[in-house]
Amino acid sequence: MRAKVLVVIALLFGLHLALLLAGFVAPYDPTAQNRELSYSPPTRLHFKDGSGFHLRPFVYASTVVMEGDQAGSYQEDRNHQYSLRWFETGPSYKLFGIYELTVHLFEVNEPGRIFLLGTDAYGRDEFSRVLFGGQLSVSAGIVATLITLLAGSIVGIIAGYYGGWVDELLMGVNELFLSLPWLYFLLGVRAFLPLHLSTLRTFFLLTGVIGLIGWARPARLLRGVVLSSRNRNYVLAARGFGATDSYLLRRHILPELFGLLLTQAALLVPRYIAAEATLSFFGLGVNEPAASWGNMLSALQQYSVLVSYGWLLAPAGALVVTSVLYSSLAEVFHSRLKSHTT
Numbered sequence: 001m002r003a004k005v006l007v008v009i010a011l012l013f014g015l016h017l018a019l020l021l022a023g024f025v026a027p028y029d030p031t032a033q034n035r036e037l038s039y040s041p042p043t044r045l046h047f048k049d050g051s052g053f054h055l056r057p058f059v060y061a062s063t064v065v066m067e068g069d070q071a072g073s074y075q076e077d078r079n080h081q082y083s084l085r086w087f088e089t090g091p092s093y094k095l096f097g098i099y100e101l102t103v104h105l106f107e108v109n110e111p112g113r114i115f116l117l118g119t120d121a122y123g124r125d126e127f128s129r130v131l132f133g134g135q136l137s138v139s140a141g142i143v144a145t146l147i148t149l150l151a152g153s154i155v156g157i158i159a160g161y162y163g164g165w166v167d168e169l170l171m172g173v174n175e176l177f178l179s180l181p182w183l184y185f186l187l188g189v190r191a192f193l194p195l196h197l198s199t200l201r202t203f204f205l206l207t208g209v210i211g212l213i214g215w216a217r218p219a220r221l222l223r224g225v226v227l228s229s230r231n232r233n234y235v236l237a238a239r240g241f242g243a244t245d246s247y248l249l250r251r252h253i254l255p256e257l258f259g260l261l262l263t264q265a266a267l268l269v270p271r272y273i274a275a276e277a278t279l280s281f282f283g284l285g286v287n288e289p290a291a292s293w294g295n296m297l298s299a300l301q302q303y304s305v306l307v308s309y310g311w312l313l314a315p316a317g318a319l320v321v322t323s324v325l326y327s328s329l330a331e332v333f334h335s336r337l338k339s340h341t342t
Helices: 002-020 126-162 164-179 182-192 199-213 216-230 233-240 245-281 293-301 303-308 310-341
Strands: 046-049 052-064 074-095 099-108
Touching: 002 126, 002 310, 126 164, 126 199, 126 216, 126 245, 126 293, 126 310, 164 216, 182 199, 182 245, 199 245, 216 245, 233 245, 245 293, 245 310, 293 303, 293 310, 303 310
Parallel strands: none
Antiparallel strands: 046 052, 052 074, 074 099
């Protein structure tokens, strides 16, 4: 179990670090277009040529076949090869949105190109767009989760601690939110709001709407824990000695919620990432040219694109990997929480 925990945490850390440093890891600007390289397939890395084996990987230039049955497809030009170079200067980007830098993890010299995940219809590097799109999609999931847990914690703690008519009122509202088909409700709410907004406003609008819709289930779970905790002997004894509500909450009840909050966070983040991706997929989220995993997948609504350019499924693969890692983390937290309560 301990090894599994370490592996999951290490993979999640590596994933988030790569997204956080997307400008450094990505070789190209995610909005830069190369129309002459539209739908270019993933670039193959080579270590061996006619002269022998090379420690430094290299790529061949891509050329478009102009004649024959393969007209319009790409092939490698074996007469021109370009070595992969580490920590080279390239397009400028802002690290953490503050520091403007030009150093990238890897590059190849012009006119060579390295497209690890191919390009889209506009010749934009899919690998760079997956990284920058992940920044937005994962950030939306994390921020929406924080909003949900904050709202759910406030409602659940108040309802569970004070009980009575307060509990009945808040849980009545809770039941209403639980009965809503959240996906259709989310689509309806977003469709009612303005479509043409800046990327930053759209981000906060999405996270706010997604986060405030999903508070009901965590609130009910937290209420149950608070109800159980407030009736324990040591809490009743502390109350008998004159302990205030704030002291009882801070000292005895809130620490009981920490494990549950971590588990809920690990479950909600991938769910909200998928919610953002769904909205952007249908054109109700972040719009071009900004990248998110959802609007990148919207190109696959055309069947011809889906069956011909499989590398454009890369954002879906990133969604699956992220969801699996977070689900594994939630399973670890749940197991620890269960062993602690027993």
